[in-house]
Structures are given as C-alpha cells and as structure tokens.
Amino acid sequence: MTRNSRELDTAMEKLSTGKKINLAADNASGLAITTRMTSQIQGAAAAISNASDAINMVRIADAALIEIESMLQRMRELTLQAASGTVTATDRIYLDAEYQNMLQGIDQIVENTDYNGIALLNNDVAKADRLITFQIGVNASQTKTYFPGVFVDDGSRSNVGAIYQKAPNILSSTLHTGVSSSYAADNFQAALKAIDGALLTVERQYAENGSFINTITRTVDNLFNTQVNTEAARSRIMDSNYARETSNLARTQIVQQAGMAMIAQANALPKTVMMLLSD
Known part of the structure; x- marks a missing residue:
C-alpha cells in the first residue's frame, strides 16, 4: 500500500506539472x-x-x-x-x-x-x-x-x-x-x-x-x-507522457481502492467472529 501510494502521488505530480522529471531523483x-x-x-x-x-x-x-x-x-x-x-x-x-x-x-x-x-x-x-x-x-x-x-x-x-x-x-x-x-x-x-x-x-x-x-x-x-x-x-x-501517466494513475487508484477494501474487510472479520461466538 505504501509503495502504491507513492506511485499514485508520482503519477498525479507528473500529470499536474506536465513534466516527468520534477526532482533530480526522478x-x-x-x-x-x-x-x-x-x-x-x-x-x-x-x-x-x-x-x-x-x-x-x-x-x-x-x-x-x-x-x-x-x-x-x-x-x-x-x-x-x-x-x-x-x-x-x-x-x-x-x-x-x-x-x-x-x-x-x-x-x-x-x-x-x-x-x-x-x-x-x-x-x-x-x-x-x-x-x-x-x-x-x-x-x-x-x-x-x-x-x-x-x-x-x-x-x-x-x-x-x-x-x-x-x-x-x-x-x-x-x-x-x-x-x-x-x-x-x-x-x-x-x-x-x-x-x-x-x-x-x-x-x-x-x-x-x-x-x-x-x-x-x-x-x-x-x-x-x-x-x-x-x-x-x-x-x-x-515532458510527461499523458497516456502512460493516465494509465498509471488509473492502475494505482484501482490498486489503492482494492487495498482499502481488503483492509476494511480484514478489520470487519474480528467483529463477525465475535458475533458468531456470542450467539
């Protein structure tokens, strides 16, 4: 999730600035x-x-x-x-x-x-x-x-x-x-x-x-x-390749949404188990 979040930020930065080199590290x-x-x-x-x-x-x-x-x-x-x-x-x-x-x-x-x-x-x-x-x-x-x-x-x-x-x-x-x-x-x-x-x-x-x-x-x-x-x-x-960066943005957003859904589901699992045990 951390890596995907970093890639998402990078894709958004390249799209917003129009440059694929914004820092020397790029x-x-x-x-x-x-x-x-x-x-x-x-x-x-x-x-x-x-x-x-x-x-x-x-x-x-x-x-x-x-x-x-x-x-x-x-x-x-x-x-x-x-x-x-x-x-x-x-x-x-x-x-x-x-x-x-x-x-x-x-x-x-x-x-x-x-x-x-x-x-x-x-x-x-x-x-x-x-x-x-x-x-x-x-x-x-x-x-x-x-x-x-x-x-x-x-x-x-x-x-x-x-x-x-x-x-x-x-x-x-x-x-x-x-x-x-x-x-x-x-x-x-x-x-x-x-x-x-x-x-x-x-x-x-x-x-x-x-x-x-x-x-x-x-x-x-x-x-x-x-x-x-x-x-x-x-x-x-x-300059940024808008087609590539748009594709990267969409991919990282999907991965982020899927990851958040999995975390939410994992957080809900203990509550489900406790409900079953209480019954």
Whole structure:
C-alpha cells in the first residue's frame, strides 16, 4: 500500500506539472541534460533577438547611403552642367550654390545617422572604437563584427563626410567674390573624380551591407531551426507522457481502492467472529 501510494502521488505530480522529471531523483542524468538544453534554447532566443537588431542597424545605414548616393548623383549632374560652355558665369554661381547645399546635406546625414546612439557613418573616433561586435550565437565565440562607415578608394576606412568634403568647388575661388567671371576647367575634372570616387565608396558599402544582412539572415534561420529541434529533444526527455501517466494513475487508484477494501474487510472479520461466538 505504501509503495502504491507513492506511485499514485508520482503519477498525479507528473500529470499536474506536465513534466516527468520534477526532482533530480526522478532522472538525475536526464535533468542534467535538459538543463544544458534549456541554456541552449534560451541562448538561441537571445541570439535571434541580437541578430535581428543587427539587421535593423545595418538597414538604417543602408537607407542613409541610398540618400547619399542620390545627392552625389545630383552633384555629378550639376558638375557636368557647369562644365558646359553654354552656361554663363551667373548660372555657374547658382549651380555651385546647389552643389554646396548637397554637400552640406550629405554631412548632415553622416552626422545624424545612428542606431540607439551608435554612429553608423561618422567615424571620427578611433578605429578600435568603431568596431561593433554582435553576439549571434549561443556560445561566447559565436560573434559577428561590423565596421560602420565606408571604404575609401585605397581600401582604408574614413569619415564619409570628410570624403565628400574633399570634392572641390565647381567654380574657381575668384568667382565666389563676384568679381571675376572666369572659371577653372580643372576644378570640374577634380570634382568629377572626387564624386566618382565617393560613388564607388558607396557601392562598396552597399556590397558590404548586403552581404552582412544576408549572412545574418541565414544565421537567424539556423538559430530558429536549432531552437525548435532542441526544444523537441528536451520535450522528449522532460515532458510527461499523458497516456502512460493516465494509465498509471488509473492502475494505482484501482490498486489503492482494492487495498482499502481488503483492509476494511480484514478489520470487519474480528467483529463477525465475535458475533458468531456470542450467539
């Protein structure tokens, strides 16, 4: 009866909690395994969140680069217009004014583009401080680094705004005084070269951002698969088999009821004997 009562309590506990391992005594090795699995599952959930944040961060930088590219294309168009001999000195002043506004607009985008206070395009800080490390796995070594900013033509990193500021004015400095109507043809060529270099810089960053996003997206997919399959494996070890436990509960209840009936009958037997003797 004591053993059956213990089995009855165990069956009821497994059914009420939904777990077949509630104490280390139930399955010591199984509990240790599922504890590690729980760490993996929760770690995967955190890594998925981190990876999604990383994708959103790079997409913000990508959107800013799209606007910068558009402004650079307009600056190139203005430079080509100003280089034409059909344009007057007054026209060149107007073209140069728009050119300078575009240049300032690019600097503003560079200065203001950030994610949660992290500058994505303005790389005035030291190189080591610009590296962003994302924890995209369940273990300490499973990280991915991202370098905010863009490549200069020589392959080094630099401040985006500073790159564009190197583009010369469309007009010669004398024209800005409003006195001379002459312009330097070399300025147009220098401006075109600088703008084309800046556009190449943006193209390179497009490729880097795109490959980064694609890599992280595949990582997220893999983390989802890992999480789902680890949860399934943990469930097989930890979760109760309701059909089996229901059967055990019914069996132990029947045995308990039968045992109680036998005890009641055994307790009633002396009284029956005494009644017979008294007669």
